[in-house]
Amino acid sequence: MLLDASDCQLVLVDYQARLMPAIAHGEEVLDRAGRLAALATLFGVPCWGTEQVPDKLGTMPATLRRACQQVWAKAAFDASDTPLQQHLCASPRPAGNARSLPRHLQKPAAPPRHTVVLAGCEAHVCVMQTALTLLEHDELEVVVVTDACGSRRERDRDAAFDRLAAEGATLVTTEMVGFEWLRSARDERFAQALAILK
Amino acid sequence: MLLDASDCQLVLVDYQARLMPAIAHGEEVLDRAGRLAALATLFGVPCWGTEQVPDKLGTMPATLRRACQQVWAKAAFDASDTPLQQHLCASPRPAGNARSLPRHLQKPAAPPRHTVVLAGCEAHVCVMQTALTLLEHDELEVVVVTDACGSRRERDRDAAFDRLAAEGATLVTTEMVGFEWLRSARDERFAQALAILK
Amino acid sequence: MLLDASDCQLVLVDYQARLMPAIAHGEEVLDRAGRLAALATLFGVPCWGTEQVPDKLGTMPATLRRACQQVWAKAAFDASDTPLQQHLCASPRPAGNARSLPRHLQKPAAPPRHTVVLAGCEAHVCVMQTALTLLEHDELEVVVVTDACGSRRERDRDAAFDRLAAEGATLVTTEMVGFEWLRSARDERFAQALAILK
Amino acid sequence: MLLDASDCQLVLVDYQARLMPAIAHGEEVLDRAGRLAALATLFGVPCWGTEQVPDKLGTMPATLRRACQQVWAKAAFDASDTPLQQHLCASPRPAGNARSLPRHLQKPAAPPRHTVVLAGCEAHVCVMQTALTLLEHDELEVVVVTDACGSRRERDRDAAFDRLAAEGATLVTTEMVGFEWLRSARDERFAQALAILK
Numbered sequence: 116m117l118l119d120a121s122d123c124q125l126v127l128v129d130y131q132a133r134l135m136p137a138i139a140h141g142e143e144v145l146d147r148a149g150r151l152a153a154l155a156t157l158f159g160v161p162c163w164g165t166e167q168v169p170d171k172l173g174t175m176p177a178t179l180r181r182a183c184q185q186v187w188a189k190a191a192f193d194a195s196d197t198p199l200q201q202h203l204c205a206s207p208r209p210a211g212n213a214r215s216l217p218r219h220l221q222k223p224a225a226p227p228r229h230t231v232v233l234a235g236c237e238a239h240v241c242v243m244q245t246a247l248t249l250l251e252h253d254e255l256e257v258v259v260v261t262d263a264c265g266s267r268r269e270r271d272r273d274a275a276f277d278r279l280a281a282e283g284a285t286l287v288t289t290e291m292v293g294f295e296w297l298r299s300a301r302d303e304r305f306a307q308a309l310a311i312l313k
Numbered sequence: 314m315l316l317d318a319s320d321c322q323l324v325l326v327d328y329q330a331r332l333m334p335a336i337a338h339g340e341e342v343l344d345r346a347g348r349l350a351a352l353a354t355l356f357g358v359p360c361w362g363t364e365q366v367p368d369k370l371g372t373m374p375a376t377l378r379r380a381c382q383q384v385w386a387k388a389a390f391d392a393s394d395t396p397l398q399q400h401l402c403a404s405p406r407p408a409g410n411a412r413s414l415p416r417h418l419q420k421p422a423a424p425p426r427h428t429v430v431l432a433g434c435e436a437h438v439c440v441m442q443t444a445l446t447l448l449e450h451d452e453l454e455v456v457v458v459t460d461a462c463g464s465r466r467e468r469d470r471d472a473a474f475d476r477l478a479a480e481g482a483t484l485v486t487t488e489m490v491g492f493e494w495l496r497s498a499r500d501e502r503f504a505q506a507l508a509i510l511k
Numbered sequence: 512m513l514l515d516a517s518d519c520q521l522v523l524v525d526y527q528a529r530l531m532p533a534i535a536h537g538e539e540v541l542d543r544a545g546r547l548a549a550l551a552t553l554f555g556v557p558c559w560g561t562e563q564v565p566d567k568l569g570t571m572p573a574t575l576r577r578a579c580q581q582v583w584a585k586a587a588f589d590a591s592d593t594p595l596q597q598h599l600c601a602s603p604r605p606a607g608n609a610r611s612l613p614r615h616l617q618k619p620a621a622p623p624r625h626t627v628v629l630a631g632c633e634a635h636v637c638v639m640q641t642a643l644t645l646l647e648h649d650e651l652e653v654v655v656v657t658d659a660c661g662s663r664r665e666r667d668r669d670a671a672f673d674r675l676a677a678e679g680a681t682l683v684t685t686e687m688v689g690f691e692w693l694r695s696a697r698d699e700r701f702a703q704a705l706a707i708l709k
Numbered sequence: 710m711l712l713d714a715s716d717c718q719l720v721l722v723d724y725q726a727r728l729m730p731a732i733a734h735g736e737e738v739l740d741r742a743g744r745l746a747a748l749a750t751l752f753g754v755p756c757w758g759t760e761q762v763p764d765k766l767g768t769m770p771a772t773l774r775r776a777c778q779q780v781w782a783k784a785a786f787d788a789s790d791t792p793l794q795q796h797l798c799a800s801p802r803p804a805g806n807a808r809s810l811p812r813h814l815q816k817p818a819a820p821p822r823h824t825v826v827l828a829g830c831e832a833h834v835c836v837m838q839t840a841l842t843l844l845e846h847d848e849l850e851v852v853v854v855t856d857a858c859g860s861r862r863e864r865d866r867d868a869a870f871d872r873l874a875a876e877g878a879t880l881v882t883t884e885m886v887g888f889e890w891l892r893s894a895r896d897e898r899f900a901q902a903l904a905i906l907k
Binding site: 314315459460478483484485486488489492493495496497498499 | 563564586587588589592635636639640643644647664666667670671673674677678
Binding site: 512513657658676681682683684686687690691693694695696697 | 761762784785786787790833834837838841842845862864865868869871872875876
């Protein structure tokens with residue numbers, strides 16, 4: 116299934132100052148994260164961030180932080196000690212007539228954006244644990260942007276991608292995200308998206 | 314399941330003059346596309362082409378164009394702004410007695426060729442988006458010829474193949490296509506097919 | 512599921528004199544085939560062979576031929592023009608009382624050995640086509656010994672393995688076959704098996 | 710699904726003195742096994758060991774042996790000639806009132822720890838055969854720690870991982886195990902776990 120910008124949310128995981136220098140190909144990973152954040156801004160895709168014990172590992176770069184509606188500090192690798200999951204599953208109250216129905220007749224509201232696009236570090240720790248926890252929410256599609264993820268050891272990173280795929284996550288690249296959010300060269304944001312991707 | 318020439322259609326995606334030089338291993342990709350087109354002609358497999366904004370990216374090579382029954386210009390990466398999908402799903406009216414049945418008793422006609430063999434560029438943009446859109450048609454089998462597909466970056470290309478496989482496309486090579494359309498060394502087209510493949 | 516020697520049959524596909532020199536790593540492939548054939552003999556696993564248009568491509572080596580109960584010449588890449596499939600699915604008549612039952616009450620006899628272990632050349636033509644045709648027999652398990660298979664181009668070979676796995680074949684190596692047929696270091700054939708594998 | 714330390718058991722397979730020198734990257738494999746054993750001790754995960762014909766292949770290193778509650782000598786590659794499976798599936802008797810129920814009303818007791826984490830040598834012989842046999846117990850999850858497994862030939866090892874994944878095992882790395890048993894940087898064992906992993 117193609118990604119639909121209006122159904123997506125973006126989560127940037129732990130791109131932190133004192134972690135990134137240890138990441139294999141860390142600069143390229145960070146470069147891709149910057150493009151993802153710019154694409155999210157261009158397409159109005161809500162973006163959230165997490166930082167693992169930021170007092171020790173530092174904060175994420177200011178350019179990434181600015182793209183995030185909120186950034187949560189955490190100690191749990193899967194961000195289960197932050198409100199991230201509630202935000203991702205949050206749903207607007209049913210509007211109009213539906214509200215006048217007695218509560219037990221109201222349909223449970225679906226989350227407004229079902230596709231969670233995840234990227235960050237380390238691929239096999241915080242990104243994978245966050246993704247596997249989100250995969251337990253049946254109403255969410257979990258998508259991982261591999262070229263914007265990194266680990267210290269490449270073997271751990273690649274093993275994370277294999278396990279994520281086996282457990283039901285969809286693996287994509289930054290360019291796939293950009294061109295699926297865009298869908299057509301006739302979209303008015305085509306030139307801007309291309310400038311971000313090239 | 315083996316490919317059956319009488320059940321196949323071939324779609325050549327965006328092998329365009331100003332795109333190919335940027336493709337990794339672009340010459341080999343184009344070489345494979347030429348063989349696919351020649352095989353389609355030899356085995357009477359209908360062949361269609363697409364060109365992404367040809368006023369900017371140029372047209373496909375004349376040898377490929379000649380093999381196509383029709384070539385459509387498009388702006389949507391998945392060709393959804395062309396009649397490609399209708400052509401692929403088009404079905405001859407039921408013949409003979411069936412036509413005299415009242416309409417509601419007529420069986421819905423199946424498409425005459427259920428297997429869509431896709432190849433082109435970029436693997437992770439127009440080829441993948443076209444394939445994923447076609448995969449939503451349950452009556453179609455979607456087959457992607459990997460060695461006739463390319464992207465600028467090999468990582469994007471390989472990620473496209475992995476995602477296509479995960480979503481239900483069958484991945485093949487040009488030689489597989491040729492030898493499955495042929496099926497036997499005793500087929501009268503054996504020498505010609507071999508000349509194309511070798 | 513582990514391979515069980517008493518449930519296996521081995522099929523050696525097209526290891527022919529004028530084909531092997533063109534195969535990538537052909538000598539190693541042939542070396543592995545020799546070990547497989549020796550293991551089949553040691554464990555009493557029935558072994559069959561095929562030769563593609565042997566008047567043109569030559570015959571298989573005498574050592575492999577000797578291990579085969581029968582070798583069939585063929586022109587169809589999937590061996591469907593030989594009695595291979597009937598032999599693989601052949602079943603002894605039901606014995607004893609069952610025979611006195613009226614025919615419509617007799618249970619259809621299961622094939623005596625459900626696991627077909629395949630190896631040969633080219634991996635993406637005759638081996639793959641034979642395997643995919645056998646996979647349509649629901650009562651057969653199809654197992655392909657990857658290090659005893661070869662193609663001229665490695666890319667075609669690897670694509671064949673990926674497609675075979677996706678379509679339900681089990682991929683193994685020669686050593687896996689040997690140690691699963693053996694099961695225990697206490698088996699009386701342990702020393703002989705080890706001599707074949709090392 | 711994330712690994713939960715309280716649901717795991719660890720099995721160390723055949724890290725034996727006269728086998729390890731023949732294993733590709735044997736020292737790194739042994740190093741990872743040492744970390745796994747230390748993690749098991751830290752998190753109170755029960756650890757079992759096997760040794761293949763130890764009179765010929767030698768014993769496992771003392772540091773690994775000390776982490777194991779029991780080490781069984783075996784000749785069967787899948788350890789089916791040891792009490793390993795019974796220990797892994799062993800379950801405490803139902804306590805309290807449940808025992809006073811008539812036997813046919815007592816719920817069958819589930820095994821106390823459903824996740825078996827396996828590592829050892831050779832990946833494609835004893836580790837794979839043990840894993841495939843355990844996978845037949847539907848109540849067990851089988852997890853293989855790839856970077857703590859080895860074979861003499863890398864091709865055999867990688868083929869084992871592919872086959873294990875295809876048959877339902879979960880593939881992880883040593884670091885994944887450590888960070889999933891830990892779950893949070895706030896866990897009191899964080900510093901110790903990090904010292905083991907780094």
